[in-house]
Every structure is written in structure tokens, then in C-alpha cells.
Amino acid sequence: MFDQLSxxxxxxxxxxxxRGKLSEADVDAAMREIRLAxxxxxxxxxxxxxFTKTLxxxxxxxxxxxxxxxxxxxxxxxxxELTALMGGSGRDLAFAPTGPTVILMAGLxxxxxTTACAKLxxxxxxxxxxxxxxxxxxxxxxxxxxxxxxxxxxxxxVYEQGTERDPVDIAEWALDRAREEGHDVLIVDTAGRLHVxxxxxxxxxxxxxxxxxHDVLLVVDAMxxxxxxxxxxxFAEAAEFDGVVMTKLDGDARGGAALSVKAVTGKPILFASxxxxxxxxxxxxxxxxxxRILGMGDVLTLIERAEQQVDERQALDLQExxxxxxxxxxxxxxxxxxxxxxxxLSGLLGMMPGMGAMKQLKNxxxxxxxxxxxxxxxxxxxxxxxxxxxxxxxxRRKRIxxxxxxxxxxxxxxxxxxxxxxxxxxxxxxxxxxDPQQLAQMAGGAPRPKVRRR
Amino acid sequence: MVERLEQEVEAGSVSADGEAVRDRLIExxxxxxxxxxxxxxxxxEPAVLLMVGVNGTGKTTTIGKIAWHLSREFGLSVVxxxxxxxxxxxxxxxxxxxxxxxxxxxxxxxxxxPGSVAFDAVAAARARGADVVIVDTAGRLHTxxxxxxxxxxxxxxxAKQLPDAPHETLLTIDATTGQNxxxxxxxxxxxxxxxxxxxTKLDGTAKGGITLAIANELGIPVKLIxxxxxxxDLRPFDPTEFAQALLGE
Numbered sequence: 001m002f003d004q005l006s007x008x009x010x011x012x013x014x015x016x017x018x019r020g021k022l023s024e025a026d027v028d029a030a031m032r033e034i035r036l037a038x039x040x041x042x043x044x045x046x047x048x049x050x051f052t053k054t055l056x057x058x059x060x061x062x063x064x065x066x067x068x069x070x071x072x073x074x075x076x077x078x079x080x081e082l083t084a085l086m087g088g089s090g091r092d093l094a095f096a097p098t099g100p101t102v103i104l105m106a107g108l109x110x111x112x113x114t115t116a117c118a119k120l121x122x123x124x125x126x127x128x129x130x131x132x133x134x135x136x137x138x139x140x141x142x143x144x145x146x147x148x149x150x151x152x153x154x155x156x157x158v159y160e161q162g163t164e165r166d167p168v169d170i171a172e173w174a175l176d177r178a179r180e181e182g183h184d185v186l187i188v189d190t191a192g193r194l195h196v197x198x199x200x201x202x203x204x205x206x207x208x209x210x211x212x213x214h215d216v217l218l219v220v221d222a223m224x225x226x227x228x229x230x231x232x233x234x235f236a237e238a239a240e241f242d243g244v245v246m247t248k249l250d251g252d253a254r255g256g257a258a259l260s261v262k263a264v265t266g267k268p269i270l271f272a273s274x275x276x277x278x279x280x281x282x283x284x285x286x287x288x289x290x291x292r293i294l295g296m297g298d299v300l301t302l303i304e305r306a307e308q309q310v311d312e313r314q315a316l317d318l319q320e321x322x323x324x325x326x327x328x329x330x331x332x333x334x335x336x337x338x339x340x341x342x343x344x345l346s347g348l349l350g351m352m353p354g355m356g357a358m359k360q361l362k363n364x365x366x367x368x369x370x371x372x373x374x375x376x377x378x379x380x381x382x383x384x385x386x387x388x389x390x391x392x393x394x395x396r397r398k399r400i401x402x403x404x405x406x407x408x409x410x411x412x413x414x415x416x417x418x419x420x421x422x423x424x425x426x427x428x429x430x431x432x433x434x435d436p437q438q439l440a441q442m443a444g445g446a447p448r449p450k451v452r453r454r
Numbered sequence: 455m456v457e458r459l460e461q462e463v464e465a466g467s468v469s470a471d472g473e474a475v476r477d478r479l480i481e482x483x484x485x486x487x488x489x490x491x492x493x494x495x496x497x498x499e500p501a502v503l504l505m506v507g508v509n510g511t512g513k514t515t516t517i518g519k520i521a522w523h524l525s526r527e528f529g530l531s532v533v534x535x536x537x538x539x540x541x542x543x544x545x546x547x548x549x550x551x552x553x554x555x556x557x558x559x560x561x562x563x564x565x566x567x568p569g570s571v572a573f574d575a576v577a578a579a580r581a582r583g584a585d586v587v588i589v590d591t592a593g594r595l596h597t598x599x600x601x602x603x604x605x606x607x608x609x610x611x612x613a614k615q616l617p618d619a620p621h622e623t624l625l626t627i628d629a630t631t632g633q634n635x636x637x638x639x640x641x642x643x644x645x646x647x648x649x650x651x652x653x654t655k656l657d658g659t660a661k662g663g664i665t666l667a668i669a670n671e672l673g674i675p676v677k678l679i680x681x682x683x684x685x686x687d688l689r690p691f692d693p694t695e696f697a698q699a700l701l702g703e
Contacts, residue, residue, distance in 0.1 A: 042632035109655065109683070110510025110628060139683070141550030142543040149542035194658045221510065225632020227660040248509065251595045253634040276509075276540075369600070 027059045030074065042225045042256030047085070047263040055081050085259055086286035087268035094214045094242070100132070100178045100186045102211050106204055106239055107219035108231060109192030112247035114143065116219050116273055117189045118150035119281035120245070123271075124185055125155050132183040134174035135160040136167035136207065137191035147189050154278055157183065167191070168206045175211050188213070195234030204239050216241040217270065220261065223253035229264050236265045243270035246284065250274045262286075327422055329386040333378045336371065376404035377414050389415050455482050476701065483697035486666055490675035494650070495621045496530070500579040502587045502612055502619035504572075506605060506646060507626035508638055509593030512654035512680055514544070516626055517588045518551030519680065519688035525556050530585035535575025536561035537568040537608060538592040548590055554685060558584065568592065568604065569611040576615045589620070596641030609646045624677065626652045627665060635664035639672055650677035653691070657681045661700050 031052050038048045058077050095101045103120070105113050114137070121131040133151040135158065137143035144160045151158035159174035171188055178186040188211065193200035208216065218241040220228060235241055246258050249272050262268055269284040318335070321327045378386060380403035385392050392400070392415060401408045459479055462468045468478045495501065503520070505513040521532040534552050536559060538544035545561040552559040560575040572589045579587040591608060594601040612619050625648045627635050642648050653662045653676045665676045676691040 040633065108630065108658070110512060112510060140547075142547035145543035145546050146541070153542075194655075196657075196659055221628075221630070223508070223632060223634040224630050225634075225660070225664070227630045227632075227658070230659050231630075248595065250597065251508070251634065252597050252637060253632070256632065 024060060027056060027074075030059070031056050034078070038256070038259070041259070042228075042253075044226060044229045044256070044260040044264060047229075047260045050263070051081065051085060082259075083287045085263055087262045087284075092283075093270065096214050100175065100183050101215070102175065102186050102188065102213040104188045104190070104208060104211065104213040104216045104239075105219055105245075106190055106216065106235060106241065107192060108194065108221070109140075111192065111219045111221045112245075112273060113192065113219045114147050114189055115150065115276070116217075116245050116247060116271075116281075117147065117187050118154040118156070119273060119278050120271065121151060121156040121185075121187055122154035122278045123281050129184040130182070131156040131185045131187065132174070132178045132181075133158045133187045133189060134171060134178075136171050136188055138163040138165070138167055138170070139191045143189075143191070150278070156187075157181075167203065168210050171207050171211050186211075195231045195238070201234075201238040208239060215243065217243055217245050218267070219245045219247060220257055222246050222249045222255050222257060223251055224257045226256075228257035229260050232261045232265045232267075236267065241267060243268050245269075245271040245273060247273040250280070325422065329378050329381065329389055329418060330383065332418065332421075333375065333386070336375065373404070373406055373410065374414060377401075377406055377411055380404040389418060455479075455486060458482060480694065480697040480701060483666065483700060484693035486670050487691075487693040487696055488675065489669040489673045490650070494624075494677055496524075496528075496586065498616065498619060498621040500533070500576070500584050500587050500616075501621050502576060502589065502616060504589045504591070504609065504612065504620035504623045504646065505626065505652075506591050506623060506642055506648070507593060508595055508628075508631075511593065511626040511628045511631075512652070513593065513626050514538070514547050514551065514590055515683060516624075516652050516654060516678070516680055516688065517548065517590055518555050519685055520678075521551070521555035521557040521586075521588060522685040523688060524586055531582075532557035532586045532588060533575055533579040533582070533584045534559050535572050535587060535589040537571040537575070538590050539564055539566045539568050539571060540592040544590070544592065557588075558582070569608045572608050573611050573615060576612060576619065580615075596638045602641065602645040605642075606645045622649050623647055624650050624652050625674070626654050626680075627662065627668070628660075629653055629655045629662035630658060630660040631662075631664060633664060635662075636667045636671065639668045639674060643672060643674065648672075648674050650675055652676070652678045652680060654680035657687070662696075663700055665696075666700075 034055065035048055035052045038051065039045060043051075055078065058081070059074055093101070093103065105117055105120075107113050117133055121133055124131050131154075133147060133156050135144040135147045137147070144163060148158045148160060159170075159177060161170045161173065167190065174188075175186055188207065190204060190207065191200070193204065195201065216239055218232065218235050218239070220232070224231070232244075244261055244267060246255075246269050249255070258269055269286070272282050272284040274280045274282065318327075318331065321331060377400060380400045381392070385396060385400075392411075397408050397411045397415075400411050404411075459468070459475065459482060462478065463470050463475060468474055494503070505517055507513050517534060521534060524530040524532055532555065534548055534557050536545040536548045538548070539562065542564075545559075545564070549559050549561070551557075558578070560571065560578050562571050562574070568591060575587050575589055578584075589608070589612065591605060592601075594605065596602065609620060609623070623646050625639060625642050627638065631638070639648065639651070651665055651668060651674055653665055656662060656679050662676075669675050676696070679689050679691050679696075681687045681689065
């Protein structure tokens with residue numbers, strides 16, 4: 001998402017890092033680059049001005065100028081200041097001590113509120129909460145149907161009373177029912193509304209007064225430009241929101257809105273929505289996001305997602321298998337499926353450290369189609385064949401190819417490269433550094449996803 | 455554009471007073487915004503319109519508005535194709551608009567292949583002798599290669615049925631979108647040929663300035679503007695009015 005900004009900062013700072021010491025002129029040059037990059041990233045100009053001023057003061061301080069590695073210091077400072085700009089170390093939702101916690105969702109049309117409601121419901125459900133939703137968008141055609149569908153998919157009960165009642169009354173009714181039925185959380189979906197629409201902003205205010213939410217969340221589309229600040233300020237005044245949900249972060253928008261909203265309204269970004277599936281929803285971590293901007297990767301999110309998928313015992317078993325060279329195509333299939341469950345591979349690439357520096361990979365598209373093909377081939381094999389690929393002779397290869405809708409050469413390729421991979425993994429599992437030549441060979445033609453240049 | 459204005463003032467063709475410079479700037483902005491062919495091509499039999507765009511930009515609502523205007527102002531009969539088979543209740547949403555606009559609707563069950571719905575919609579229009587087909591598609595981020603491929607496929611399916619179709623591919627751009635709008639336009643143009651932009655949600659405070667860059671760099675003009683959530687809230691794009699609004703007149 002912040003690709004361009006991280007490129008610029010890395011380019012500027014790696015120049016600085018290569019010199020011995022930092023002069024004031026060096027710092028000025030770096031500040032200029034940073035200012036330009038932030039403006040181009042749609043960050044509000046007032047925010048940029050304040051940010052670079054603070055940054056420069058710190059960078060000119062003796063801590064940097066006299067340091068043995070001033071470049072590294074600048075990186076550290078930029079990281080810290082960016083993190084602070086976006087909200088410090090993150091904050092949680094407030095929960096009610098008794099009775100249902102009410103969360104009110106508001107925002108412009110098309111920002112992703114309804115999807116966010118369902119995702120939040122699922123997210124809270126994962127930590128054991130009993131979540132209900134109420135459909136208070138009575139204007140948008142089929143909005144109620146949409147919430148019912150996605151809400152149920154998220155495992156939440158959805159309260160609705162069609163489109164003929166006043167949304168304020170619907171909200172009140174739902175809260176009473178939620179209390180009676182003992183739900184822990186009630187999420188209120190509302191209609192998209194312009195911050196300059198007095199009537200609808202007044203309605204939002206009335207809903208708020210009626211249900212007294214513990215949290216009011218403003219849903220903001222990550223690709224919003226300079227307008228984000230005006231929208232946030234107006235909603236802050238009318239709805240006094242507590243936090244922001246940033247949506248569509250899987251796009252390539254520079255994300256200036258994320259940087260500006262907190263700085264201008266003082267409200268933190270609480271959640272990040274990173275895709276169209278219900279699982280594509282994480283707590284927003286400003287510190288991780290700052291690292292991601294600087295190309296330092298978002299390893300923590302990657303690990304968390306992986307942990308959600310991998311059972312610890314399975315992981316230990318796998319390690320044993322790798323060491324003893326008992327890793328089979330069946331195991332490979334399981335691993336590949338788990339990785340794919342973590343989300344689209346192109347998104348995962350962005351989270352890995354150093355990926356920011358690999359320009360080609362960044363703009364590339366992982367070909368999920370090729371992974372489908374590998375999966376199909378393995379599924380066409382018998383369990384015996386998966387355990388012992390060595391037994392796959394000519395006639396078996398033909399059968400597998402036909403069964404998976406692929407060609408014999410694809411089957412050959414998979415078997416050959418799986419063999420190479422096993423050798424490699426055996427080395428790595430026993431602590432040895434893999435042979436660079438073998439790695440190159442693997443990277444050159446492994447059953448890896450095809451990376452398509454844009 | 456600023457350079458051009460500076461040159462003109464220096465050359466004396468624009469007098470160096472505030473109002474003259476401002477007026478000339480508006481003219482230049484309007485000129486840049488006028489790239490490409492303005493009117494929407496309705497000559498096909500039936501005329502096929504394909505709506506594409508990123509999630510939440512107003513495709514479905516715009517289809518409702520277009521259909522209503524076509525039927526009210528030009529007496530044309532419209533068939534809508536609910537080829538967004540992904541989003542929950544998308545077909546129901548379009549069905550509501552079809553009813554409001556007095557148009558026919560072709561749909562299938564959720565999860566069906568969007569290409570097949572597009573195919574059915576065009577086929578139905580031909581069979582019934584309808585004038586216009588408008589095909590809705592699912593919102594998609596331009597960064598998702600497989601979804602862009604799917605869109606290209608929908609376009610091919612339509613073209614196979616009717617050689618010049620779709621006659622008009624319209625990309626919805628939300629006026630609040632920042633610099634990313636240009637990348638969106640580039641990516642969608644690569645997947646399908648975008649003929650024009652519908653700039654939506656201009657009733658807010660955002661002005662949609664990125665469409666200038668889209669017109670200038672890609673030669674794709676804004677053809678329609680959306681100014682609200684009701685059927686009537688659609689107008690043809692006026693470059694001068696747009697330029698004036700940009701400068702806050």
C-alpha cells in the first residue's frame with residue numbers, strides 16, 4: 001500500500017547510510033525528499049509540515065550527528081515518528097462491563113461499512129464473543145439483505161426490520177432484543193452519508209443518543225485523498241467517533257489518509273481491512289504499518305496469520321519429517337494450502353522484510369492459477385504416490401496428467417522439483433546452510449508461483 | 455498547465471491581471487478535461503454499456519440512473535445484466551434499480567460466472583428487441599490480476615456476441631479518490647478498453663481533480679457526473695463547470 005513512500009525513504013536514507021557522518025545539508029536533503037514523498041502520498045499538507053519539522057529537529061540533534069551510524073539513526077527516528085503520527089502503539093475497543101457492548105459504524109457511501117461490520121463480527125467472534133448486528137441502512141437498495149447475508153456468514157445474528165421504520169427506532173429495538181437474548185456485542189450498521197448532509201448527520205446523532213454506543217467507528221477508504229481530513233473532522237464534530245477502520249488496504253493507494261486522520265482528529269486507527277474475504281481484517285498496528293512504509297516488512301502480522309493456521313504439534317511433526325527426510329507430497333500439499341489460507345500471496349509478499357527493496361517482485365502478480373495446477377496434480381495422485389514419488393512411472397504420470405487436466409511435462413516438472421526441494425529442506429532442517437547453487441536452481445524453475453511483471 | 459499559463463502571460467496573450475489569468479486557467483483546465491469523444495455511443499443494436507470500477511464507487515447506482523434517463527429522455531428500452539455475482543445481494547440491489555428505472559433485469563444465482571450473465575443479458579436484449587443493455591460488474595481492486603483477467607473475459611464474451619460491443623465501457627471513479635484514481639484508470643484500461651469515466655459522489659466536498667490527470671495522460675474523458683443517490687442525480691460532464699468548481703468558484 002505505501003510502496004512509493006517506502007521506496008523514496010529507502011532511497012534517500014540508503015544514500016545517507018553509505019556516508020560516514022551526517023551534515024546539516026544532508027539532513028535538509030533528506031527532509032526535502034520525505035516532504036515530497038508524503039505530499040505525493042496524499043498526506044494532508046499541514047500534517048506534513050509539522051512532521052518534517054519534528055523530524056528535522058531530532059535528526060539535527062547530537063544523537064544523530066555524533067553517532068557512529070547516523071544513517072541507521074535517521075531510519076530509527078523516522079520509524080518512531082511515523083508510528084507516533086499514526087497512533088502510538090495501538091488501542092483496543094472499549095467493552096461494556098455488563099450487557100451488550102454497542103459499536104456504531106459510520107462513514108461515507110461506499111467506504112466498506114457493511115463488509116467491515118461482518119468482518120468485525122467475525123473477528124470478535126473468534127475471541128469468544130457472541131455478536132449480533134442490526135441493519136439500520138434503510139435507504140440503499142438491498143442493504144439489509146447484504147448485511148443479513150454477510151452477517152450470517154460471519155456467524156452473527158442479524159436484527160432487521162426492513163426499510164420502512166426509522167433507523168433510530170430499529171436500533172433501539174435491536175438493542176433491547178440483544179440485551180434480552182444475551183448477546184455480548186451489538187454492531188450497528190448505518191447508511192453511508194455525506195459529512196455535509198445535515199439531515200443524515202443529525203440522524204446519526206440521534207442514533208448515537210438512543211443506543212449510547214461504547215465505540216463509534218468511522219470507516220474510511222484507504223484510497224481517499226486530501227478529502228479524508230475534511231470528512232474526518234466533520235464526523236468527529238457530529239458523531240464524536242472513537243476510532244477508525246481503514247478499508248481496502250490491499251490496494252496500492254499510498255494511504256495518506258491513514259497518516260493524516262489521526263494527526264488531525266487525534267483518533268486512532270483501530271482496524272485494517274485488507275481484502276474482500278471476512279478473514280481479511282486485523283487490528284491496526286501503527287508500529288507495524290510504519291515499518292512496512294520503510295520497507296522493513298510487517299513480519300509480526302505475517303507470523304500472527306501463520307499462527308492462526310498452523311497447529312503447534314503439526315509444526316513440530318513437520319520439522320521431524322523434514323529432518324528425517326520423510327516429507328511427502330501430501331505434506332507439501334498441506335503446507336501449500338495453509339500458506340494460501342493466509343491470504344493472497346501478493347499481499348503476503350508485501351509483509352516480508354526486504355520485499356520493499358525487491359522492485360520487480362513488488363509490482364508483480366503471483367499467479368494463483370499455477371498453484372491451482374500444482375494442487376490438482378497432487379490431488380490426482382494416490383496416497384502411495386504422494387508418499388513415494390519415486391514410484392511414479394510413465395503410465396502413472398499419464399494417468400495423473402489426465403486426471404488433473406494437465407500435461408505429462410507438468411507432472412514431471414513437479415516431481416523433479418519436489419525432489420530438489422526435499423534435498424534442500426533436509427539440509428536446512430538439520431541446520432546446514434543450503435547450497436547456493438541448488439537454491440539458484442530451485443529459484444530458477446521450481447513449482448513456484450509464476451511471477452508476472454506488470 | 456501552469457507552465458503553459460506562465461508562457462502565455464509572458465508572451466502577452468493573456469494580460470497579467472488576476473482575473474484574466476484566472477479566466478484563462480479555467481479555459482486551460484476545461485480544455486484538458488475535454489480529451490476524447492464526449493457523447494456516449496448509443497448507435498449499437500442493441501447498444502451495450504459495460505460498467506467497471508473499484509469497490510464502492512457507485513457502479514450499480516449509476517446504472518439505475520442511466521437507465522432512467524435513457525428511458526425518460528430518449529424513450530429507449532433497457533435491459534440490465536446483473537453480472538456482479540460475487541457481492542452479497544448485488545443482484546437484489548440492481549433489481550431494485552431496474553424496477554425504479556422501468557428496465558428489465560437478467561440475473562442468475564450468486565457465484566455464477568459473470569461472463570455467462572453478460573452473455574444472457576445481451577441475448578435477451580436481442581431477443582426482445584431492446585435498445586440498450588447495461589452490464590453491471592463486481593467492484594474489484596485494480597491490483598488483483600485474476601479479477602482484472604475475469605473482467606477482460608466478460609468483455610470478450612460480449613464482443614463474441616456482438617462484434618463492436620461493448621460500445622461503451624464506463625469506469626466509475628469516486629470523487630474522493632486521491633492520486634490512486636490514475637492508477638485505477640491505467641489498470642482498468644489495460645484489462646478492458648475504457649471509453650469514459652463516470653465521476654461519482656460530486657455532491658460531497660471532493661472535486662475529483664484526478665480526472666484531469668486521467669484525461670491528460672490516458673485521453674479518457676469524464677462523460678457523466680453523479681451528484682447524489684437518486685435517479686435524477688446524473689448529468690453530462692461540463693468541462694468548464696468542472697474547471698470552475700476546481701478553482702472554487
